[in-house]
Amino acid sequence: MERPELPLPQLHAFVVLAEELHFGHAAARLGIAQPPLSQQIRRLEDKVGHALFTREPGRVTLTPAGRELLPAARRALTDLAHGLATARAVGSGRAGRLRIGFAASLALTVLPGLLRTFRQRFPAVHLDIHEMTTAPQIAALHDKTIDIGLLREPPTDETGLGFSTVLSEPFVAVLPSTHPLATHRTVQLAQLADSPFVLLPRAVGPTLHDQIIGLCTAAGFTPRIAQHAVEWQTVCALVETGLGVSLAPASIRRIRLEGVAFRRIEPNTARTRVAVAWRENDHNPLVTHLLATVSHDPPYSTPSACGPS
Amino acid sequence: MERPELPLPQLHAFVVLAEELHFGHAAARLGIAQPPLSQQIRRLEDKVGHALFTREPGRVTLTPAGRELLPAARRALTDLAHGLATARAVGSGRAGRLRIGFAASLALTVLPGLLRTFRQRFPAVHLDIHEMTTAPQIAALHDKTIDIGLLREPPTDETGLGFSTVLSEPFVAVLPSTHPLATHRTVQLAQLADSPFVLLPRAVGPTLHDQIIGLCTAAGFTPRIAQHAVEWQTVCALVETGLGVSLAPASIRRIRLEGVAFRRIEPNTARTRVAVAWRENDHNPLVTHLLATVSHDPPYSTPSACGPS
DNA sequence: GCGCTCCATACGCCTAGAGGTATCAGGCCA
DNA sequence: TGGCCTGATACCTCTAGGCGTATGGAGCGC
Incomplete structure (x- = not known):
């Protein structure tokens, strides 16, 4: 030239x-x-x-x-x-492209509301949505493959990344509706000690996994894991078949399956957090806009009552 | 903007x-x-x-x-x-487009050599070639529909246009090969007094037409016109059928037809001119180039010997 | 800590060029 | 012939910006 x-x-x-x-x-x-x-x-x-x-x-x-x-x-x-x-x-930041990674379990909870609100405010912005679990999201943020991550239980030791909690929610028990405990509004955690568990593999989300195991340990038992599944959707399906029970973030109640019951647990002090993640040195105005959208707006998952319907 | x-x-x-x-x-x-x-x-x-x-x-x-x-x-x-x-x-003037009008009779004589030479010197120039008779060429030059005209017997009173002679050639008699005079190398014009004539209509090229009539008049007779044809090609074809004879510029000998003979005439002082025409106020360098090509190069039609072959 | 790389800043010089007004020159028409 | 339209010229002003040198300051490796 x-x-x-x-x-x-x-x-x-x-x-x-x-x-x-x-x-x-x-x-x-x-x-x-x-x-x-x-x-x-x-x-x-x-x-x-x-x-x-x-x-x-x-x-x-x-x-x-x-x-x-x-x-x-x-x-x-x-x-x-x-x-x-x-x-x-x-x-x-009125136009452009924003690449967002999200955990599959959020597709039914946080994500739709967030995307809707953001699209209303910035209709000219193209959103690239990629489903990915926590660890790949962290890596993709460092790689600059994505600009925003939506994940559960953010790690605390990631330098260069910022995290902000979008939602903090309790755990619920996931039971086959034929399970004896399904008749109660509330399940004492210890009562699950003898049931086999269906859980996500630890690699998919170590922090969340450890938290669930920790819940059981605190209740006095070590869960017997009968089966792993990489998506909550699959976990629920496996629970429905009677393969076992599970503990899951409350928002997965949005997954409506005939043969599955979600029950409040006792004690219910534990919370799992959904967070938005970004590169701290990213000056992309779209990232700022998305973070503003997340923090200014009401939570995207309205916790609803829990118990036999 | x-x-x-x-x-x-x-x-x-x-x-x-x-x-x-x-x-x-x-x-x-x-x-x-x-x-x-x-x-x-x-x-x-x-x-x-x-x-x-x-x-x-x-x-x-x-x-x-x-x-x-x-x-x-x-x-x-x-x-x-x-x-x-x-x-x-x-x-x-190394590139561009040049629109050229030409008389049909030149397609076999002046035009090919001129185009070949010009294309060699200016290969990037696109040439638009339009066949048209003299009067439309003059009009098209004024209209700026064409940039260059190639025509016979340029009018002398056209203001705003320039003319330059490309070729000056004698007339020949066009006879059916069965015609008694075809056995001679040279035809006395007066000998054609009794033959019917095939000519171009006067409107197509008034000057040339008048010149041909003038030749006959000078030889002491008024030609009897049996048929008009708008192209020399057609004139020759009609002569071949025996419909009559004709007088034509020497270069149409390039039209080779079995039953047609071209013969030198006596007197042969008259000349018909082929000229290139352009707008005098046209500063298009391609026009200049074409005029230079025309004037610097040898004539594009080499007059050859005339007589029974 | 030192030097190196790399980019930013400060300051000065100088020209291109964009704008103005005033005026001229050629055609055209009344 | 004298206005009128249109474009060209001459001449002046002013500033944006392009380039240079000198220097500052942050990171990084040894």
């Missing part, structure tokens, strides 16, 4: 004159006097090396060279105008 | 920096010192209103806004470079 030879103001004057074919009118449209316009055109012609207009008395015409230059000049000007406009839109 | 806000040199610097992602290297490629480059980028960012690059220690990155502006800037620059180059080519 070589150094540009043609100043834009002259090209602008050229395009306008090519449209008007009248120095006086073109000058008026440009908001300048006529002599400066003559100079602009002359300078441009000097640089090109050839006449761009024929000035016959009474009429101004484009020369073949001028006709050749015109579309290029026009395209360049409109390209730049558009480019500038969209760059400004992107720069101010 | 609004007034351009972004100076091209800054956009150039921006594009180069976006490619290098290193101020020092980009400055070197631009042939300037590093501080001026920093200033250019800064000024551009001020105009856009947002950062275009993130300067982290050790690496320079495009911001989303910068990524948005980049293609527009690149396109604008290349568009202008191309536009300028082709405008210069057209302006200097």
Whole structure:
């Protein structure tokens, strides 16, 4: 790419004159006097090396060279105008692209409301949504593969990343509706000691996994894990088949399955947190906007009553 | 179209920096010192209103806004470079489009050589060739529908048009080969007094028509016109059928028809001129080039011997 | 801690060019 | 012939910006 030879103001004057074919009118449209316009055109012609207009008395015409230059000049000007406009839109966060990673369990809870609100406020922003578990989200944030993460139980020792809690919710017991405890409104944790458990593998979300195990340990037993499943949806399906019971964040009650009952647990002091994560040094205004949307708006999952329906 | 806000040199610097992602290297490629480059980028960012690059220690990155502006800037620059180059080519006559009108009779004589020579010298020039008779050519030149006319017997009173003789040639008699005179090498014009004539209608080329009639008159007779035909090709075909004889410019001997003989005439002082015509106020360099090609090069029709073969 | 790399800042110089007013020159028409 | 329209010229002003040198300051490796 070589150094540009043609100043834009002259090209602008050229395009306008090519449209008007009248120095006086073109000058008026440009908001300048006529002599400066003559100079602009002359300078441009000097640089090109050839006449761009024929000035016959009474009429101004484009020369073949001028006709050749015109579309290029026009395209360049409109390209730049558009480019500038969209760059400004992107720069101010009115437009652009935001890549969001989210935990599958949030697809039914936090995510829809958040996306809806954000899209309403920034309709020109394109959202790339990628389902991924916690660890990959952290990695993708560091890689700059995603700009925002939505995950459970954020790690506390991640340098360079910021976390903000979106939702803090209790755990519920997930039981087959045929399970004897399903008739109670509340389940004492210790009562689950003899039931086999269906849980997410620890690798998918170590903190959450440890928290669930910790709940059981605090209740005086070590859960016997009958089966692992990588998604809460699958966990519930397995519970429905009678394979076991589970402990899960309250918001998964949105997963409505016929043969599955969700019951409040006792003690219910433990909370699991859903957090939004971002790179602390990311100045992308869209990230700021999303964080503002998350913190200013009501929680995206309204905890509802828990018990036999 | 609004007034351009972004100076091209800054956009150039921006594009180069976006490619290098290193101020020092980009400055070197631009042939300037590093501080001026920093200033250019800064000024551009001020105009856009947002950062275009993130300067982290050790690496320079495009911001989303910068990524948005980049293609527009690149396109604008290349568009202008191309536009300028082709405008210069057209302006200097190395490229472009030339519209040429020509009389049908020249398609076999002057035209091929002229086009070949011109195309060799200016291969990037597109030639629009339109067959048309003399009067429409004159009109088309005034209309600026064509830039060059190739015609016979140019009118002498056309203001605003220039004419230059390409070829001056004698007349020949066109006879059916069964005609008694076809056995002679030379035909005395007066001997054609009793034969019916096939001629072009006067409207197609008044001057040429009048010249032919004048030849006969000078020989002491008024030709009896049996048939008109608008092309020499047709004239020859009609002569071949025995419908009559004709007088024609020598170069139509290129039309080879079995049953037609071309014979030198006596007296053979009369000449018909093929001329190139152009607008005198046309400064199109291609016109100049074509005129130069016509006048500098040998005649495009080599008069050959005339007689029974 | 020292030096190196890399980018930013400060300051000065200088030219291109964009704008203005005044005026001229050629065509056209009444 | 004298106005009128249109574009070109001459001449002046002013400033944006492009470039340079010198210097500052943050990170990083040894």
